[in-house]
Every structure is written in C-alpha cells, then in structure tokens.
Amino acid sequence: MIPAPFLLYLGHSSDFAGIKTSRGLAVFRPEDCVGEFRHDDCPLSVGLPRMTIAEGAAAGAKTLVLGIANSGGVMGADLVADATAALEAGMNVAAGLHQRLRDVPALKALAEAKGLQLFDVRDPPADLVVGTGYPRAGRRLLTVGTDCSVGKMYTTIALTRALQARGIPADFRATGQTGILIAGEGVPVDAVVADFISGAIEMLTPGRADRGWDVIEGQGSLFHPSFAGVSTGLLHGAQAEAIVMCHDPVRESMRGLPGRKLPGIVECLAANLQVARLTSAHVRAVGVCLNTSAMAKDAIAPLCEAIAAETGLPCVDPMTMSLDPILDMLDA
Amino acid sequence: MIPAPFLLYLGHSSDFAGIKTSRGLAVFRPEDCVGEFRHDDCPLSVGLPRMTIAEGAAAGAKTLVLGIANSGGVMGADLVADATAALEAGMNVAAGLHQRLRDVPALKALAEAKGLQLFDVRDPPADLVVGTGYPRAGRRLLTVGTDCSVGKMYTTIALTRALQARGIPADFRATGQTGILIAGEGVPVDAVVADFISGAIEMLTPGRADRGWDVIEGQGSLFHPSFAGVSTGLLHGAQAEAIVMCHDPVRESMRGLPGRKLPGIVECLAANLQVARLTSAHVRAVGVCLNTSAMAKDAIAPLCEAIAAETGLPCVDPMTMSLDPILDMLDA
Numbered sequence: 147m148i149p150a151p152f153l154l155y156l157g158h159s160s161d162f163a164g165i166k167t168s169r170g171l172a173v174f175r176p177e178d179c180v181g182e183f184r185h186d187d188c189p190l191s192v193g194l195p196r197m198t199i200a201e202g203a204a205a206g207a208k209t210l211v212l213g214i215a216n217s218g219g220v221m222g223a224d225l226v227a228d229a230t231a232a233l234e235a236g237m238n239v240a241a242g243l244h245q246r247l248r249d250v251p252a253l254k255a256l257a258e259a260k261g262l263q264l265f266d267v268r269d270p271p272a273d274l275v276v277g278t279g280y281p282r283a284g285r286r287l288l289t290v291g292t293d294c295s296v297g298k299m300y301t302t303i304a305l306t307r308a309l310q311a312r313g314i315p316a317d318f319r320a321t322g323q324t325g326i327l328i329a330g331e332g333v334p335v336d337a338v339v340a341d342f343i344s345g346a347i348e349m350l351t352p353g354r355a356d357r358g359w360d361v362i363e364g365q366g367s368l369f370h371p372s373f374a375g376v377s378t379g380l381l382h383g384a385q386a387e388a389i390v391m392c393h394d395p396v397r398e399s400m401r402g403l404p405g406r407k408l409p410g411i412v413e414c415l416a417a418n419l420q421v422a423r424l425t426s427a428h429v430r431a432v433g434v435c436l437n438t439s440a441m442a443k444d445a446i447a448p449l450c451e452a453i454a455a456e457t458g459l460p461c462v463d464p465m466t467m468s469l470d471p472i473l474d475m476l477d478a
Numbered sequence: 479m480i481p482a483p484f485l486l487y488l489g490h491s492s493d494f495a496g497i498k499t500s501r502g503l504a505v506f507r508p509e510d511c512v513g514e515f516r517h518d519d520c521p522l523s524v525g526l527p528r529m530t531i532a533e534g535a536a537a538g539a540k541t542l543v544l545g546i547a548n549s550g551g552v553m554g555a556d557l558v559a560d561a562t563a564a565l566e567a568g569m570n571v572a573a574g575l576h577q578r579l580r581d582v583p584a585l586k587a588l589a590e591a592k593g594l595q596l597f598d599v600r601d602p603p604a605d606l607v608v609g610t611g612y613p614r615a616g617r618r619l620l621t622v623g624t625d626c627s628v629g630k631m632y633t634t635i636a637l638t639r640a641l642q643a644r645g646i647p648a649d650f651r652a653t654g655q656t657g658i659l660i661a662g663e664g665v666p667v668d669a670v671v672a673d674f675i676s677g678a679i680e681m682l683t684p685g686r687a688d689r690g691w692d693v694i695e696g697q698g699s700l701f702h703p704s705f706a707g708v709s710t711g712l713l714h715g716a717q718a719e720a721i722v723m724c725h726d727p728v729r730e731s732m733r734g735l736p737g738r739k740l741p742g743i744v745e746c747l748a749a750n751l752q753v754a755r756l757t758s759a760h761v762r763a764v765g766v767c768l769n770t771s772a773m774a775k776d777a778i779a780p781l782c783e784a785i786a787a788e789t790g791l792p793c794v795d796p797m798t799m800s801l802d803p804i805l806d807m808l809d810a
Contacts, residue, residue: 278735279703340675341668343707371611371714371757375675378700379707403610417752425703 147330148240148265150175152211153202153232154192156184158224159214163295167242168192168213170324174303180205183228199228203235209265211327212241220245229253233262240265242323242334267326270338270346277344277383279425282353287432287476288386289364290418292408294373294401296394297437297464299325302363304435304464305390308473315358319350321380325363335365336376343379344425351384362386368417369409370400378421385425388432388476391415391459395449396440412457433472434461479662480572480597482507484543485534485564486524488516490556491546495627499574500524500545502656506635512537515560531560535567541597543659544573552577561585565594572597574655574666599658602670602678609676609715611757614685619808620718621696621767622750624740626705626733628726629769629796630696631657636767636796637722638693640805647690651682653712657695667697668708675711676757683716694718700749701741702732710753717757720764720808723747723791727781728772744789765804766793 152175154168172179172192181197184190197205210232212225221229221243229239229247233256241247247264248254257264287305289298302318302325309316318325320332333350335343351360362384366373393411400406409417415431422429434453438446446463453461460471484507486500504511504524513529516522529537542564544557553561553575561571561579565588573579579596580586589596619637621630634650634657641648650657652664665682667675683692694716698705725743732738741749747763754761766785770778778795785793792803 276704276734279738280735336671336673338672339668340670340672340708340711341705343672344703344705368710369756371676372608373673373676374714374753374756375707375709375711376672377707378710379672382703382706402608403612406611420749421706424701424706 148327149208149238150178151180151207152178152209153197153199153207153237154179154182154194155210155212155214155228156182156188156190156192157214157228158185158187160187160189162190164215165190165192165213166215167324167327168211170299170328171211171213174328180207183210199231199235199237203237207237209238209240212239212243213324213327216243221250226250226253230256233257233260236260236262238263238265240267240327242267242327244268267323268334268337270334271349274338274342274349275345276341277348277379279344279382279385282348282385284351284354284360285357286351286360286362286384286386287388287390288362288381288384289390289392289435290377290381291364291367291392292369292411292414293367293394293397294365294370296392296397297435298364298392300437301390301392301435301464302361303328305469305472306361308469309359309361312473315356317358317360319360319362321347321350321363321365335380336373340375343376344383347380347383364392367400367414368421369414372402381418381422382425386422386429387426388430389418389422390432390472391418391434392437393434394437411453415457431457431459432475433459435464436461438463438466480659481540481570482510483512483539484510484541485529485531485539485569486511486514486526487542487544487546487560488514488520488522488524489546489560490517490519492519492521494522496547497522497524497545498547499656499659500543502631502660503543503545506660512539515542531563531567531569535569539569541570541572544571544575545656545659548575553582558582558585562588565589565592568592568594570595570597572599572659574599574659576600599655600666600669602666603681606670606674606681607677608673609680609711611676611714611717614680614717616683616686616692617689618683618692618694618716618718619720619722619764620694620713620716621722621724622709622713623696623699623724624701624743624746625699625726625729626697626702628724628729629767630724632769633722633724633767633796634693634695635660637801637804640801641691641693644805647688649690649692651692651694653679653682653695653697667712668705672707675708676715679712679715696724699732699746700753701746704734713750713754714757716754718754718761719758720762721750721754722764722804723750723766724769725766726769743785747789763789763791764807765791767796768793770795770798
C-alpha cells in the first residue's frame, strides 16, 4: 500500500485531461490529500491548498503522487528534479507513467539511500496466468463505454459507494492507474501482456461468497480500434452478471481518432452483452451513466429521459444524480 | 534474420503438440533444415535425419532452433545444457519460449564469448504504438478460427503460396513464434502489451500499393475466453478485406478448457465479420479451411460439402486439397 497522506503533483501541466490522476485522488480521497504542488506556469488546480515540496512534507505528506500523464509517458528532467526534491524531503514517490520511476537510476539510488519507496502503479503482477472463463462464485458488475475516458472510473466508484450506502458489501476493483491509486490496489490491465488480459481480471476478482459485489472498472471500448482487445478480455475475465454503459454526450469523435464517430448506445450495449455472454450467459445491462459536466443544466434531464426511453434502462449522471434507479434495476 | 540452415531440437519431448515449432520448420522450410536433435527418450520425429549437436554442426547447421513448447515456457537444466553444447559447437541458438535465452546468464556469456547470437523470437518490437484503424492501402486477408491451434498458420502459409503460384504478389505475415521462425520476421502478438495489439498488426502490415496481398496469421479465437482479446485486436489491426475460417473437425472442446464446446462455424463467421467491420466496412468471408489429418479419408469430402452448403463458402483442407475455390472466391 502506498503511504498516505499525499501531495498531488500537477507540475507544469496545462491540459485538463493530463492531470486526471491527481484530480481523481482529490475527488475520491480528499481526506488523504494534504495539498497540490504546481509550478507557476500551471494554470490548473484540483482545489487543494498549493504547497511547495517542503510545505507538503511539513504538512505530513508521506508520498508525492505524480498524478499526471505527460506526452509519451516519459519523464522529463523537470519531473525527475521534482521527484528528487520530494525524496530529499523524506517523501515516497508514486507514478503511473509508462516509464518506471525505478528505471531512473538517480531516483532509484536516492530512494534506496533515504530508505524511501518508489511506486510504479503501472507494473502488472508478475504471476499472471491465462483466463479460463470457468464459472466462479460472487456477484460482479462491470462498467463499459462507448469510448475511452467517458467516466467509467467515476461511475464504478460511485456505484460501489452507493451499494455500500445500502449496506451491501461492495469493492471497487481498479484496472487503471488512477483507479489503482484511489483503491490502493488493482491491476493495470492495459499494461499486461496480451495473452493475460482476461486472466488478470479473473485474478483481480476471485470468487467470493458473501453476496457482496465486485464493481469492476472497465477500460476502452469495443468500438475503439486501438483498445477493443483490452475491452474484450475485460468482459470475458469479469464474468459480470451486470454491465453499466458509460457515455459522454458531448464527445464528437472517438478519443484520439478525429473523424471516427462514437457508436450508438443501443448498438454498443448489444455488442457488449454479446461478448460478455461467452463467460456469463445471463448477463444483463442495468443502466446508462452520463458525464454531464459540460452540458447545459436544462438539457440534462431531457437527455436522460430520451436515453432511458431508447434503451429501456435508467440513465443518470453518477456524480450529480441518485444511482438508486440503477441499484433498483440491479436488485430486480 | 536467423542464420540458416537449422538443426531442429526435439529434446525430450513426448507430446506431438509440444514440437509444433520444429515441425512447422520441417514442413515449410525443409530446404533450410539439416536434421533433428532428440534424446533417446523422445519418441517423436519430424522426418529429418537424427543428428548429434556435433553432427549437425558438421552438416553445416548455423542455428539450433529450440522448436519446442515446454511446460510454463521455462528452460530446464537439460535445455540449457543442450543450448550450451550448440554454442560450444559454433551454432547460434533460437527459441520462442516465454523465458528468454538472454536471461540465462551462462548462455548470454557463452554466446558473447564465442561471437554467436541468441534469438528470442517472442520479443515484441520495442517501438510499438497504438493502432488507429485509419484506412490504409493494400489488400489483406486474415485467418481466424473456431479455436486456438486449428491450423491458422498452415492455412495462412498455404494461401500465400497459392497466391504466389498464380503470379500474385503475396506475403505471409507471421504473428506467432513458429510462423516468425518460418517467415524470418513477424510480430509475436500474444506477447505485446495489451494496449498495442492492433497497433502491432498495423505495423506488421503497412499500406502497400502493388496490388499484392498481406496474408496474416490469426491467433486464438473470439470464442476462447483466454485469448479473445488478442483475436479482437488482430481483427481491428488487420483491416482485412477477406477472412478465412479455420476449424478442426475432431476437436471436442476448446483448447485447454475441457468441457467448453467449440462455436458453430456459421456463428463464428458472423461474430468475426461483425468485429472486423469496425475497421473494414466491406470485409467478407471467402472460405473455410479444415485440418482433416485425424479424419477417415472417406469422411472428408462429405464434411467439406456439408460445411460449404451450410456457410455458402468453399471448404477445403489447405494441406491436401486445392485452394483454388477460395482464391476464386477472393477474386470474385
């Protein structure tokens, strides 16, 4: 487990999407975040007090979280310098970048010298095995999406907390770097070797007998030509009895692929159910979750009603509306 | 490129499926294979003269190919000892095991000392990028299957050679270790990181303008819960205008999953075409290829006719029957 509390790193980022890991921690684990560190050229904030490295250490931060996605995932000199300063100040350092912290010799040596830890949350487990699809006990819900970055992680955590609020045992099962930092554990499924995608999810969500739920964070989309293999393996490994479709109503084209249209929600639901049935014959869809943060307030309710009518499923924004209609559907 | 000719290693193998890489080389590159090396407890043969390491070297073998799949992919002491003997005799060593030759310190040191090479064909390229699905020039055919190990590689090579025999430019694009050893190049798609499956296939088969074909070796099956993610990414990366379905009529359950039935050919074709359409809107199926090697001779023709009637596609065994009906369909 990565020692909390955290100082959240924004660095020089000027791209809202680029600080999503820091923002996710600020949203879902505010009690574990003492502040944010950003350089003067960073126009963004996650709403926490701005602190220098020294101020963060003095405020009790045990780990600097490099919660940013920089171009290509490679650490620049500025990032290494800031991580070095954190280690010098007595903090551990965590990151989910493609390039590993431990592969930077200066950071590795300094961490060892100071008795501190470097956490590379994108490391897949070493002991993965291939999936089998054999039936296992337990109740599992998987979030799926029309595209990448449409709110699957937010939806998954919100559903987990809503189940817990009803007194139902539920665990958030993280599959991406931000989710893993929030949960404190998980499997970075996009980083496992291709043969082990479904096996990694079977390992993440072993059978359970407490009538509780594993609520599994989906990745990618069956309709995203870059990542559909990951989404397919996730569906097969999850062996979910229920799926929830996530969608961003203002997205104009598939993420990273200008000109490629998003699939329709009905078409996307049907394709996900068809793939899921290979390992979960009775899987059903129980809801649609929208990210309405960029929508005009008075347009939200009519859109939710239209999608509910089109799909026959409850449709809500999980961050601003009650998830009760979806939980009721799950219970039905 | 791995220097030929080869000495093919069978070692202590007693499992027919376990020597498929050595057998594939013996079948498709017989002119490059001087002999086979096997211990006294190995009851198998690929039909080549049996040779000791020294005899293989004297016969001109430049590379010992460890063409076996051992349990777990880890090299035992016997395998390391035999590879050491080959290096001592002046041969390079090639393998497609999960454990890399270069990760065995004694082999690495000896190869360096002797100026010889170790080839780990399961290494994915280092410079992979994510796929885009954007249209590219060229004609591509992908083999798909009802299961793993149903003859996709044999079919792919046979189709390539049949096209070439008609004077049509065609290249076999290998995606597995045996295919890569036969082709001398390729991408081990099951070993790439999950995010890069389709991107690896786009890299393997860049656009071409000579009206020739890339004939791409498929992997796994959309209906295999362990590996369907790989098959999905392959379909999206291939952007194939044609697919050929491969099937083993005597297979009783999905490979490695006793009790799980194979899908029907018609259902499997429909699912593959549906997934393929995401990046190749006009993809079509042009044939079914069977591995009839375990069938009674008089049962083969009736089965091919029945499958042809059921699917509306030509159905042949690519190793014993003419591929003309499939090439004609491709041309139509």
